[in-house]
Amino acid sequence: MDSVDVVVIGGGPAGLLAAGKAAADGASVILLEKMEKPARKLRITGKGRCNITNTKPYDEFINDIFPEPRFLRDAFNSFFSDDIIRLLNQQGVATVEERGMRVFPTSGRAWDVAEALVKWARANGVKIYNHAHVTDITSTQGVVTGVKYTDKDSNSKGVECKSIILATGGKSYAATGSTGDGYKLASSLGHTITPLLPALVGVETRPAISLKDNLLLRNVNLSLFIEGKKVDEEFGELEVTSYGFNGPIMLRLSRRIVFALSKGSRVDLELDLKPALSHEKLDARILREVDENPRIAVANLANRLLPRDLASVMIDEIGLAAQKNLGRLTTGERKSIRLWLKEQRFEVLAQRSWPEAIVTAGGVSLKEVNPKTMESKLVRGLFFAGELLDLDGSTGGYNLQIAYSTGWLAGKSAAPPIQ
Ligand SMILES: Cc1cc2nc3c(=O)[nH]c(=O)nc-3n(C[C@H](O)[C@H](O)[C@H](O)COP(=O)(O)OP(=O)(O)OC[C@H]3O[C@@H](n4cnc5c(N)ncnc54)[C@H](O)[C@@H]3O)c2cc1C
Incomplete structure (x- = not known):
């Protein structure tokens, strides 16, 4: 049986940062990933472009995180957006900032981000076992002792360790490997899972x-x-x-x-x-069209106001005669058009359901996790990182930053020997 200082469960961005940091700080680390390769979800983020992070300052950044952004103060203090940008740049991934302070790889490939994090973790000494599906966390008298997993050939295996970092992600887009296993593992150790919603x-x-x-x-x-x-x-x-x-x-x-x-x-x-036109301005705009082009068909007016597909839907739904001359448009019809366009x-x-949700709201209750270390308050040597926690962000790079920052802090805290 393998025996190491730290086992990280899950090779997403949270697990990779946790493992890489723990190894950089001198711990022997095994990362167990159940899929054929780590970071499947990361590889499809941002429509394949990966919105890596967001460079808003901390005070603004936390407005896009729920339900308790201040839980992340220490995690963000130890590793924030400038740190992940620097780490990726050092690994050869150039980055570019776009509208809304969102950061992307210059290559436009999420794949490059995932490969860089895997390479960085390995270079720090992390051993990554793919096809390693963790089924149990073992503990004695409230202290973790190891994990059990099944390998590619369904053989049962185990690893003894001093610390475990649980980073199994949420339960959306399950095809990427994030099937919600971590919620079961955490609750088997007594942790509360707040209601999970896509x-x-x-x-x-x-x-x-x-x-x-x-x-x-x-x-x-x-x-x-x-x-x-x-x-x-x-x-x-x-x-x-x-x-x-x-x-x-x-x-x-x-x-x-x-x-x-x-x-x-x-x-x-x-x-x-x-939205750029008030009701009055929109009415004036329609009246101008009527005055200037009384002989064109109502359908033409609709096409000037809307994309063609939508224009025909408007005509059908309001019940307008598409070929009628604009000059014969009644006051009531004009009002119907205006309301259809604005209200x-x-x-x-x-x-929509789990397979389509970008992120999971709810998760391991923050009340039972120490925000200074990411360690469980219930089980010694057990740490949490990433989307598994009861934290979620809006679109704009926030969710990945939660994963890196909590991963980094968990890795840093798990690395020294637990007394
Ligand atoms: C389509 C899509 C696009 C997105 N785009 C963005 C974006 O552009 N920017 C952004 O900030 N966020 C984005 N997100 C959200 C972001 O990807 C996630 O919040 C982030 O990946 C969470 O990281 P994680 O490491 O906590 O979990 P995950 O990335 O889900 O990784 C968890 C890992 O654990 C492994 N695992 C699970 N159970 C076990 C087990 N029992 N044993 C071993 N391994 C296990 C899984 O296989 C997986 O590899 C997007 C999400 C989706 C679905």
């Missing part, structure tokens, strides 16, 4: 705008109503899908929606396709 996810609405293909809309505004009260709004890009909505602004609103739905609250979205309401029926 966050950063699209939603199903009634009605849904029926289009042949998904359509990306730019510069639109989406307002969120919970129990009839407006609670939030986002401006930017929205993907209209056959079931409802997805894409950047939808994802940013989704966390609140998912929690509201889980409590049985009524949730509605209001879409403003022309379409959609009831949210459900969020």
Whole structure:
């Protein structure tokens, strides 16, 4: 049986940073990853481009983290966005900052980020075992003693160790290996798991705008109503899908929606396709078209206001005669167009499910983890890192930074011999 100082369970960004740091600080480290290679999820982040982190200062950064961002103060103090950028640059991954202070690899390949972290961990002395599916954590009198895992040929194996860093990720996109095993392992040792919900996810609405293909809309505004009260709004890009909505602004609103739905609250979205124009200005714009082009068809007006696919949906839904001359457009029809463009309401029926969620909200309760070390308050020698914890961030590089920072701090804390 292998015997080491530290076993890291899970080879995502949290596990790789934890293992690499513990090894750099002198610990003997084995990382057990159940898939055929580490960091499968990291390789598909940011639509394959990987939004590595965000360079907002700490005080702003934490506004995009839930539910208790201040839990991360020590983790961010020990390793923040400038540290991961430096580490990757040293490993040969050049980075570039884009709109919203989001950082990407210059190559545009998430794969390069994953390979660099694996290479760095190995160079520090970490032994990585792939196809190693951890099934148990063993402990005696409240102190960890080792782990049990099965290898590629389903043989049962074990490793003895002084410390264990659990970094198995959330339970979304399970095909990447993040199947939620860590929640079971942690609760078998007495840890509380707060309710798990898919966050950063699209939603199903009634009605849904029926289009042949998904359509990306730019510069639109989406307002969120919970129990009839407006609670939030986002401006930017929205993907209209056959079931409802997805894409950047939808994802940013989704966390609140998912929690509201889980409590049985009524949730509605209001879409403003022309947020730059007030109702009056939009009406004036339509009237100008009518005055200047009384003989063109209503369909032409719709095509001037909207992408073609959406224009025909508007004509159908309002019940306009597409070929009618603009000059014959009634005041009532003009009002219907204006309301359709600025105030379409959609009831949210459900969020899309786990395989499509970018991140898991909920996880190992922060009350039972020491924020200065990431060590369990219940079991000595057990540390946590990454999405497994009850922490999640918005889109923009926050979730990966949570993984690196908690991983780094856990690795640093686990490395010295536990007294
Ligand atoms: C499509 C998509 C795009 C995303 N894009 C971004 C982005 O651009 N920027 C950003 O900040 N965040 C992004 N995220 C979120 C981010 O990828 C995750 O928050 C992050 O990967 C979490 O890191 P982790 O190390 O905690 O967990 P994971 O990356 O999930 O890694 C956990 C690892 O543990 C392994 N494992 C699980 N159970 C066991 C077991 N029993 N034994 C051994 N190994 C096990 C898994 O195989 C996996 O390799 C995206 C997520 C998705 C799904």
